[in-house]
Amino acid sequence: MMGRLTQGVPRRILIALAVLLAVLLLAPWVANDYVLTVLILILYFAYTGQAWNIMMGFAGQLSLGHALYVGLGAYTTAALYVHFGVSPWLGLPVAIVIAAMAGAFIGYLAFRFGVTGVYFAILTIAFCEFARIGFDHFRWVSGSSGFFLPVANYTRNDLWNLRGSPAMFYYVMLALTVVAFLICHWLLRSRIGYFWQAIREDEMAAKTLGIDTFRYKMIAVVISASMTSVAGMFFAFYYNNLFPEQVFHISRSIELILGPIIGGIGTLFGPIIGAIVLTGLAESIFELLSALGWTPPGARQVFYGVCLLIVVMLLPDGIWPPLARKLGLDKSRDKTER
Amino acid sequence: MPAEIYLNVAISGLLTGLVYGLMALGLSVIFGVVRVVNFAHGEMMTIAMYLAVALFASFKLDPLLMLLPIAGVLFLLGYAMQNWLITPFINRPEHAQFMLLIAVAIIMVNGLLIVFGPDAQNVQTSYSFDSFAIGPLIIDATKVYAGLAAIVVAAALFAFFKFSLTGKAIRACADNYTGALVVGLDVRRLYALTFGLGAACVGAAGAILVLIIDVTPPLGPAFTLLAFIIVIVGGLGSMPGALLGGVLIGVTEALAGLLFTPSAKSMFAFAILVLVLLFRPEGIMGKRAS
Amino acid sequence: MAALLEVANVSKNFSGLRAVSDVTFAVPRGVIFAVIGPNGAGKTTLFNMIAGVFRPNAGTIVFDGERIDGEPPEQVCRRGIGRTFQLVRPFSGLSVEDNVMVGALHRRHDVTAARAHARDVLARLDLFDKREQPAGSLTLPDRKRLEVARALATDPKLLLLDEVMAGLRPTETDRMVDILTRINRESGLTILLIEHVMRAVMSLASRVLVLHHGAAIAEGTPQAVVRDPAVVESYLGAEAL
Numbered sequence: 038m039m040g041r042l043t044q045g046v047p048r049r050i051l052i053a054l055a056v057l058l059a060v061l062l063l064a065p066w067v068a069n070d071y072v073l074t075v076l077i078l079i080l081y082f083a084y085t086g087q088a089w090n091i092m093m094g095f096a097g098q099l100s101l102g103h104a105l106y107v108g109l110g111a112y113t114t115a116a117l118y119v120h121f122g123v124s125p126w127l128g129l130p131v132a133i134v135i136a137a138m139a140g141a142f143i144g145y146l147a148f149r150f151g152v153t154g155v156y157f158a159i160l161t162i163a164f165c166e167f168a169r170i171g172f173d174h175f176r177w178v179s180g181s182s183g184f185f186l187p188v189a190n191y192t193r194n195d196l197w198n199l200r201g202s203p204a205m206f207y208y209v210m211l212a213l214t215v216v217a218f219l220i221c222h223w224l225l226r227s228r229i230g231y232f233w234q235a236i237r238e239d240e241m242a243a244k245t246l247g248i249d250t251f252r253y254k255m256i257a258v259v260i261s262a263s264m265t266s267v268a269g270m271f272f273a274f275y276y277n278n279l280f281p282e283q284v285f286h287i288s289r290s291i292e293l294i295l296g297p298i299i300g301g302i303g304t305l306f307g308p309i310i311g312a313i314v315l316t317g318l319a320e321s322i323f324e325l326l327s328a329l330g331w332t333p334p335g336a337r338q339v340f341y342g343v344c345l346l347i348v349v350m351l352l353p354d355g356i357w358p359p360l361a362r363k364l365g366l367d368k369s370r371d372k373t374e375r
Numbered sequence: 376m377p378a379e380i381y382l383n384v385a386i387s388g389l390l391t392g393l394v395y396g397l398m399a400l401g402l403s404v405i406f407g408v409v410r411v412v413n414f415a416h417g418e419m420m421t422i423a424m425y426l427a428v429a430l431f432a433s434f435k436l437d438p439l440l441m442l443l444p445i446a447g448v449l450f451l452l453g454y455a456m457q458n459w460l461i462t463p464f465i466n467r468p469e470h471a472q473f474m475l476l477i478a479v480a481i482i483m484v485n486g487l488l489i490v491f492g493p494d495a496q497n498v499q500t501s502y503s504f505d506s507f508a509i510g511p512l513i514i515d516a517t518k519v520y521a522g523l524a525a526i527v528v529a530a531a532l533f534a535f536f537k538f539s540l541t542g543k544a545i546r547a548c549a550d551n552y553t554g555a556l557v558v559g560l561d562v563r564r565l566y567a568l569t570f571g572l573g574a575a576c577v578g579a580a581g582a583i584l585v586l587i588i589d590v591t592p593p594l595g596p597a598f599t600l601l602a603f604i605i606v607i608v609g610g611l612g613s614m615p616g617a618l619l620g621g622v623l624i625g626v627t628e629a630l631a632g633l634l635f636t637p638s639a640k641s642m643f644a645f646a647i648l649v650l651v652l653l654f655r656p657e658g659i660m661g662k663r664a665s
Numbered sequence: 666m667a668a669l670l671e672v673a674n675v676s677k678n679f680s681g682l683r684a685v686s687d688v689t690f691a692v693p694r695g696v697i698f699a700v701i702g703p704n705g706a707g708k709t710t711l712f713n714m715i716a717g718v719f720r721p722n723a724g725t726i727v728f729d730g731e732r733i734d735g736e737p738p739e740q741v742c743r744r745g746i747g748r749t750f751q752l753v754r755p756f757s758g759l760s761v762e763d764n765v766m767v768g769a770l771h772r773r774h775d776v777t778a779a780r781a782h783a784r785d786v787l788a789r790l791d792l793f794d795k796r797e798q799p800a801g802s803l804t805l806p807d808r809k810r811l812e813v814a815r816a817l818a819t820d821p822k823l824l825l826l827d828e829v830m831a832g833l834r835p836t837e838t839d840r841m842v843d844i845l846t847r848i849n850r851e852s853g854l855t856i857l858l859i860e861h862v863m864r865a866v867m868s869l870a871s872r873v874l875v876l877h878h879g880a881a882i883a884e885g886t887p888q889a890v891v892r893d894p895a896v897v898e899s900y901l902g903a904e905a906l
Binding site: 093099101146150151152154155156158159160162163164166167170171173174181287288291295298299302333334335336337338339341342343345346349350353 | 412460469470473474475477478479480484487488492592596600603636638639641642645652653654
Binding site for chain 1: 755756774
């Protein structure tokens, strides 16, 4: 297994990844709470970005409603925990099934009825909005007044119930991100990965090569939705409160896809680089403005928007593809061309 | 509930829907010609709304009188955006264009937040509380003026595309890009002009809408979504379709707000959207896509 | 043994216009069979019906003893028909080798085995040295051969080639003719091609079907067909003789 995983990957990249992983594993011992919070945020966006990238970057299906799957995962695990005391890890399979079914439903409607491109994107927004309004009136999880998880001072970390310190959440998110990376890596080099990319590039040509494009697009949506719902569990237990207005808001869906687009869509490292750059950018703008003493609401986001604009204009393919070329990796099996 | 109430609400929804339609018309014109989805459309409308609020607060200028100047400002904004920002993205994939306009939208929303703050603002004209009584019906004067103004602006735009030479040239660009280049049309300028016109539409709609709705910065994304829904329901690229879609959505939202809870309003708009996407993807007035 | 492909009384209308009208022919196993005709004769429509893009309005298409008319393209491919497009459609963002991999994975679930097969096919199409280039950066002749390679990688029993010579210079045409002849001779692959370049048809095909205004007006050996008065009058004209 390990052998197949590393096959064809240049040695210096493996070493670099190993070093990076070691640094990340040691981080909680040296980082203060603030840095840890930022790292958690980076990992969170790296994870969700990878999950979204499977659908858009690999299979070419643009979803602008991924907050739906985050929200379904969050609400399912949180409700099972609060109402029945079910561990989030046991609630997770339920959440995954629900999110997968939601994804399958949207995918089925769209792909059977030939809804594509921008139209497909808007359909995904529509279903996310349905969920937002539906959950607003969903009494069992307190509707629009918000659903809260009990918070107490924990003397020790309870991994089984995901109650504990930032360091514990950090390791959970790190593990999820690494697993997601391995899954993406494996998928992209597998039969299914080739078929997805063929569909992304030219669906008609893919069909004439015998690919059941409906089936593979469905698989992409279901995998992407399932993985995204896992991030929902993390979101619920890390932040301890859920408001439909926030969880399912379109800006959640958008912030989740900025990373992979900025980092390099369809690439393995793009979502991770994108998460680092964007989160780092947001935090440094905040620090800078605080230092300058100019902090009206919105100032941070304006600078963020300007930086985003500059990156989009200067790096059409995102950050990773030109970076990979600089590092001499463009012949690696990482599909960087778009 | 007596029937008049439904009729009252429906007419009020229809008049508001005309303004929605004008807003969506801007999006439709831009997409129909430039083939770029303006993800900052609602944000541009909130800019126009704040312009109207500021002009009214400072100089007591009625938004309806300021409709043309505000549309003019938005025209310049749209022209500049297309000319300098979007032109290099014309042939880029959809997600790149999306990214660009999302960045623009973020800057707009938060720029407004810095300048005007988060509180809702509105315009109270001398006729704010006037109404017309027609038989058992009581209709807000403001909404009547708003609906009429929207129709006048839309009619002017129709006339421009139908009769003016520039309007015809823009339509030629939309129908056949290569052909337009071959016969020597300055496509870049026509695109900028089109984006400017679309922005002017949404600017006029904003100036009108401020009479009916309080404005806050986060209204932008919500109106972007609403404009999408209307345009898709009406038929992308169809100008009458945008107006019709606006009216349909306006009436639906008004009735849904009356029959169910107001917070469920947008659910019905989205439900219509989903039905149209599945069963008539070209929209009510649209032509079958090739 | 029955023919590999039997097209019987097939017709196709587009909003009242008759694009293909009552066409019947059979492609025996192991041959190279050409369909020729002027522009708008219905050749590509005929191809698209065999490949599953269009459903015929009338008639039957039998492949390898089973009816395939009306089946979707992916099913047709699964039965063993590979095709190319008149306007090439490479997966531009993928490398040349990965383009062919997509085809090779059709009957192979193992990526390593598929890669070996893809390289084998690439070598046969003179593309092995360019396997790491992005497909979008290839020249037209290379893209045409890539298109053939990708279809060939699906291990078809029948290869449909839609004007693979169009736009090629004579030397490139000869190269393609050589490659196709070699593939046909070595593996016994049946090839059905639409072609405009008569030079290629004359040297490749053992049988030719002539379409005109959607109807078959002649069928036979290339030598017989070019002397057929109906063909000469309607299509070839003085220039070809």
